[in-house]
Amino acid sequence: MIGTLLIASLLGGGVFVQWRAGAREAAALDRWPAVGAFVEVDGVPVHYVQQGSGPDLVLLHGASGNLRDFTFDLLDKLAQDYRVTVFDRPGLGHSGRREVHRGAFNTKAETPQEQAALLAAAASQLGIERPIVVGHSFGGAVAMAWGLDHDAAALVTLGGAIMPWPGELDFQYRLLGNAFGGALVAPLVTAFLDPMGTRDAVEGIFAPQTMPEGYLAHIGPGLSLQRHVIRANGRQVYQLRAALTDMSDRYSTLDLPVELLHGTADKTVWFDIHAEGAAKLLPDAQLTALPDVGHMPQHARPGAVIEAIHRAAARAGLR
Template structure:
């Protein structure tokens, strides 16, 4: 092969790669624009040291903070759950950093970024927004990954947090490794090179399958993907934030768990014994012994989403926590 032909072939390959990159980025951008238009912010955007934090409030009464899990946003609580509480609480819902309509600190932004916000840092950012709207001595509920952030909230401000409600919450180190989705996309190169094609081409069937797996063994509510705005997670910056936070969570949990004994506030723990995503025996069972004032409620046959499929039990736990804290 002559040098001239080799150069020509190389140029053809470069042209094909560049074309593919342009198509992927264009399609990803188009899908993001559609998601942004379909699911605008429902509440206020509060500036916390230059970082936008999306917060939605409804109702009146003692303050109740709700913190969503991985791959989610505050819409997860607006489908029905918050409405059932707003007659007796001021319900305060946040988008966690990088998800929904909340931004990220400058040191964790960018396509090639490999860093993420710790649960303590996420809690501090949400607490800054809470301060701006006058939140005082709240009951703080965290679901799944949001449970780690709720624990971070209490560790940051143990004297200013009335009670905790942990729902299918991540709280303790787990054995083994996460799947490729997180270990690849949670890296700097994965976030830059693998995330855009996923955003550009992920079919709705994959989204629906993921949602069904999250709810198992219960079925997902009809229309859940639309109601929660699942397309908001399929944005490049959001997907990077989500996978980086999950991929880097375990060592932070190890460090935080050493301080659990210091948290003496009333804590209600609710967990289904059929949860295979955040298993009861790894997380909530030991947590119930690590926290001095914890009460564990086990839901037989319930999976990872009890605030949807067993909402009465979660609401009762919130009321118990508020009563134990002297708020009811």
């Protein structure tokens, strides 16, 4: 099916595909608009939601996602004890990208280090000081980069992709990671994939748990299916392992409290490679294994997540 659509696009259907993709994107932005405010860093708009009072807490979402993952229900709980700031990572949700990373055929992507630098600058503009930085999945890598290079009191990773892994990435990331795959396939996905038809794929991320009722409509899958978001996400993931190789060489120098929360049934980011592997390198890490929990501990075990954040705050002298 994709092959046939690709040939049609190359031979003359491209204008229609791009038009339909644009219409789908406009509908998605209308249905799932920005829910927070924006701060600009070097010309890049960064979308954020801030709520609560207390020690500063920053939340960073995972691959393909956006800040709505945390506003579904966790933000309200955490805002009782912290001033919580949730960011859309660069190129995802409603946050923009630097010019050097834009373009259909451009394979340059924001490394975790570059994302941490941009978001730390945004946080500084918002008066955020010594935050506890919490990252889920890819956001865990950005949290680790934040701790390595910027001001942070403590780190918490939730199913964090924080160590280089053996083997190859899934085909979709290898396809989107190259210039022609990202340029030609992204419009087809945007134009012809129904956002609400992604339920099975999202359910797979939650497995073995089930997706909460109302989650898909809340998070806005249409935001993830925008052409530029598909490219940004695919290329960021494609280049992640190389960045983690460099970052993990520095983990032994990280003298911050780190809480590693990870489900033992996670088949997206493997517990033994990432959580156990990082725990061996980090000098002040505490690993909490969540038996039979998959890749979404913030939804499967929110109480355990809140407890880990409280522990990080106490270890950093903030509680």
